[in-house]
Amino acid sequence: MRAGLALLVAALCCPPTASSCDSLADVAPGVLDESEDLALPVWLREGDGVTDVNDVVTLLKTAVGLQELGIPGTGDGNCVLDLGDIAPGRLDDTTDPPTWIATGDGRIDIGDIVAALRVSVGLQDLDIRVEEPELGENPSCADVERLVKRMALQNVETYGTWSVHGWWWWDDAALGPFGGVPETDDLDDDGTAIGRTRDHSETNTQVEGIDEPDLVETDGEIIWHLAKNELRAIDAWPPESATLLSATEIVGQPIGLLLHGDLLVVVTSEWDALEPVTPEGTIALGERSTLSFYTTDPLGPQLQRRLSIDGHLRITRRVDDELRMVVLHGLVGPPLPPWEGDLEEYRRAQRRVIRNSTLADWMPGYSDEHPVDGRWERQRGFLLECEDLWLPERPDGAGLSSVVSLDLGSLEPPRTTGIFSQVGTAHASHDRLYLTTTAWSSGEWWGPPPGPAMTRIHVFETPTGLDPSYVAMGEVEGIPPSRYSIQEHENRLRLAVQRGGWWDEQESHGAVLVLEQQGRELVEVGSVDGLGPGETVRSVRFREEIGWVVTFQQVDPLYAVDLVDPTDPRVVGELEVTGFSTYLHPVGDDHLLGIGQEIEPDTLQVLGMQVSLFDVSTVGEPRLQDRLVIDSVSEAQWEPHAFNYHAPVGTLAIPRVTYWEINGLGEVERAAQTGIAAIEVDLFDGLQPLGTLLTPQLSDHQDYDYGCHLARRSVFIEDYLYAVGQSGVSVSQLDDVITPIRQWRGDCDE
Numbered sequence: 001m002r003a004g005l006a007l008l009v010a011a012l013c014c015p016p017t018a019s020s021c022d023s024l025a026d027v028a029p030g031v032l033d034e035s036e037d038l039a040l041p042v043w044l045r046e047g048d049g050v051t052d053v054n055d056v057v058t059l060l061k062t063a064v065g066l067q068e069l070g071i072p073g074t075g076d077g078n079c080v081l082d083l084g085d086i087a088p089g090r091l092d093d094t095t096d097p098p099t100w101i102a103t104g105d106g107r108i109d110i111g112d113i114v115a116a117l118r119v120s121v122g123l124q125d126l127d128i129r130v131e132e133p134e135l136g137e138n139p140s141c142a143d144v145e146r147l148v149k150r151m152a153l154q155n156v157e158t159y160g161t162w163s164v165h166g167w168w169w170w171d172d173a174a175l176g177p178f179g180g181v182p183e184t185d186d187l188d189d190d191g192t193a194i195g196r197t198r199d200h201s202e203t204n205t206q207v208e209g210i211d212e213p214d215l216v217e218t219d220g221e222i223i224w225h226l227a228k229n230e231l232r233a234i235d236a237w238p239p240e241s242a243t244l245l246s247a248t249e250i251v252g253q254p255i256g257l258l259l260h261g262d263l264l265v266v267v268t269s270e271w272d273a274l275e276p277v278t279p280e281g282t283i284a285l286g287e288r289s290t291l292s293f294y295t296t297d298p299l300g301p302q303l304q305r306r307l308s309i310d311g312h313l314r315i316t317r318r319v320d321d322e323l324r325m326v327v328l329h330g331l332v333g334p335p336l337p338p339w340e341g342d343l344e345e346y347r348r349a350q351r352r353v354i355r356n357s358t359l360a361d362w363m364p365g366y367s368d369e370h371p372v373d374g375r376w377e378r379q380r381g382f383l384l385e386c387e388d389l390w391l392p393e394r395p396d397g398a399g400l401s402s403v404v405s406l407d408l409g410s411l412e413p414p415r416t417t418g419i420f421s422q423v424g425t426a427h428a429s430h431d432r433l434y435l436t437t438t439a440w441s442s443g444e445w446w447g448p449p450p451g452p453a454m455t456r457i458h459v460f461e462t463p464t465g466l467d468p469s470y471v472a473m474g475e476v477e478g479i480p481p482s483r484y485s486i487q488e489h490e491n492r493l494r495l496a497v498q499r500g501g502w503w504d505e506q507e508s509h510g511a512v513l514v515l516e517q518q519g520r521e522l523v524e525v526g527s528v529d530g531l532g533p534g535e536t537v538r539s540v541r542f543r544e545e546i547g548w549v550v551t552f553q554q555v556d557p558l559y560a561v562d563l564v565d566p567t568d569p570r571v572v573g574e575l576e577v578t579g580f581s582t583y584l585h586p587v588g589d590d591h592l593l594g595i596g597q598e599i600e601p602d603t604l605q606v607l608g609m610q611v612s613l614f615d616v617s618t619v620g621e622p623r624l625q626d627r628l629v630i631d632s633v634s635e636a637q638w639e640p641h642a643f644n645y646h647a648p649v650g651t652l653a654i655p656r657v658t659y660w661e662i663n664g665l666g667e668v669e670r671a672a673q674t675g676i677a678a679i680e681v682d683l684f685d686g687l688q689p690l691g692t693l694l695t696p697q698l699s700d701h702q703d704y705d706y707g708c709h710l711a712r713r714s715v716f717i718e719d720y721l722y723a724v725g726q727s728g729v730s731v732s733q734l735d736d737v738i739t740p741i742r743q744w745r746g747d748c749d750e
Contacts, residue, residue: 145359149354162354198237199718200219210428215724232247242729267313270290314326326403364400388417400420403460436457474524497513510549514526528570547560574622578598581612582596632656678721696745696746730743
């Protein structure tokens with residue numbers, strides 16, 4: 001081995017052919033070698049021609065005469081690498097960023113070879129590494145095409161296919177208003193000014209003044225309900241005669257709607273063949289998200305505009321008259337080749353498709369339809385141009401996400417910016433969007449990582465009327481458990497995370513961090529760690545200068561975190577109770593409502609759903625003022641939009657499901673009941689159950705369609721409660737919740 005190394009030193013000092021040795025010094029990062037004989041392209045930059053891994057290996061073997069190379073510091077000692085084992089094709093993901101190369105006897109990549117040449121041999125002129133693009137670099141279209149193909153090839157190698165979309169949730173789409181609130185002083189029969197709505201409940205949102213979608217909206221007169229296959233307009237007032245006025249068919253999976261003034265926006269999603277943007281583009285199966293804009297005529301809403309975007313609508317928020325959306329596009333690409341039963345052949349076929357594809361096959365499109373002079377016009381185009389794309393300091397995830405702004409007061413096309421990242425959780429403030437994604441520090445995708453989970457946070461400014469812009473990125477250890485774990489306050493970002501090995505509860509704990517932008521970086525300026533050692537974070541709520549964090553293993557500590565000094569967050573109070581809350585809701589200045597599960601601490605048996613009232617008037621001494629344990633489950637335990645606390649009537653309404661009971665003979669003794677449970681919230685006397693308002697039952701049979709009869713949402717209008725579900729609407733007064741004064745039965749047909 002030493003003789004071989006000596007030969008290499010001599011050859012490099014006094015090379016037999018100058019051109020062979022000079023080519024080594026020319027190798028530098030940046031350019032993709034897409035030679036047809038390569039199983040996977042190699043990312044390198046050259047000075048006078050494309051030089052790839054094969055070229056380096058060949059040079060070492062022939063021009064230098066070296067047949068094996070000692071890699072110091074690997075394993076128990078020096079690793080002798082037979083250069084004949086080196087061939088392109090496998091991803092070494094222990095490097096940052098990963099390097100494409102395979103070895104026959106271990107994961108040794110180009111970086112290892114370069115280090116060995118520099119240290120063991122003394123060569124200082126060789127520089128082989130993968131390019132790390134800088135934050136904010138706007139790539140050329142050629143660079144975008146290379147990067148997208150590289151990501152697709154990485155997916156093929158890791159997952160067996162490039163078409164990997166990840167796991168997505170449906171509850172985070174939101175949308176906003178168009179036009180103004182109608183002004184009129186005409187009076188209704190009871191003396192209420194038409195257009196000046198009655199007291200009624202609103203959608204439960206995270207940030208005041210930023211609208212989110214929901215399945216139900218009302219103006220105090222009409223209840224709009226987005227059912228599984230139709231948009232319903234229900235005449236809700238007077239309650240004694242509530243009835244269906246119209247049902248408009250919708251296509252796709254209902255996501256949410258938002259009512260504002262004289263416009264109703266409906267969001268749906270469907271998997272379908274995505275139309276190519278250009279003639280040379282191809283058609284592939286993917287997800288399409290659609291925003292349909294309707295008039296608010298309850299007798300027959302009229303479609304005014306339809307905007308469809310290729311991709312999954314991760315979140316949508318309305319700030320004033322502007323929608324801000326985050327769309328996940330993944331890597332849809334051209335049609336996949338047919339599966340012939342052999343994985344390696346399938347990989348080779350996909351590589352050929354990738355190499356022969358064009359950028360038009362990978363870029364997401366959009367379509368915009370609206371009437372012009374009595375005729376519907378349709379525009380189809382690319383959602384993003386190459387100059388709209390941004391590269392983070394370290395790309396995270398093989399895919400593309402976009403930030404979209406839409407002016408609701410005009411028919412202008414959407415304004416967009418894209419980033420090479422697969423977004424997980426996102427948070428919107430009034431002028432910024434924070435996009436997060438989790439990247440394991442090491443380990444394989446199919447098992448628990450041996451190192452900590454890291455969350456990267458991408459920051460976009462979203463000024464009204466201007467294009468979104470990518471301004472900063474930060475990275476912290478831990479995972480935000482929900483969107484309520486992230487909130488901006490006074491130009492700083494508060495973030496609660498779960499830390500420790502999530503596969504080992506003994507190592508788990510929570511932390512609260514404060515970050516601020518410093519130049520192009522989002523920097524941690526303060527933190528408090530070690531919340532709930534050995535426990536998991538179950539719920540978080542930030543309000544003003546206090547953060548509330550619930551952790552759980554056998555009991556539920558509620559932590560109060562003082563955030564007055566953002567550089568020195570401190571735990572100032574702790575309350576230990578049984579069970580845990582999955583959602584926390586502020587009530588006035590001195591109370592919190594919580595909903596979650598009641599758990600027997602010794603056996604960890606679930607005893608039922610619990611609703612808790614916490615007195616937090618003394619921050620350092622939070623106390624449990626009252627608690628109800630209910631033998632049921634509720635969508636509000638995991639979906640905040642189903643949690644409806646209406647302060648003017650001091651009442652909480654939540655969906656409630658009581659499952660059927662089956663006797664020892666397997667016979668149904670009691671069918672499931674679904675409805676809306678009403679709970680009076682008295683800040684002095686505590687919680688008082690008012691009963692459950694059941695949704696209409698379309699059949700007397702006990703074995704009925706559970707999803708059809710499920711009560712999903714509730715509405716308060718004055719002192720009346722409305723239970724809304726696919727099967728219809730029930731109405732009752734708050735002083736007698738369980739007795740409907742009116743029921744309208746819907747249709748559960750598919």
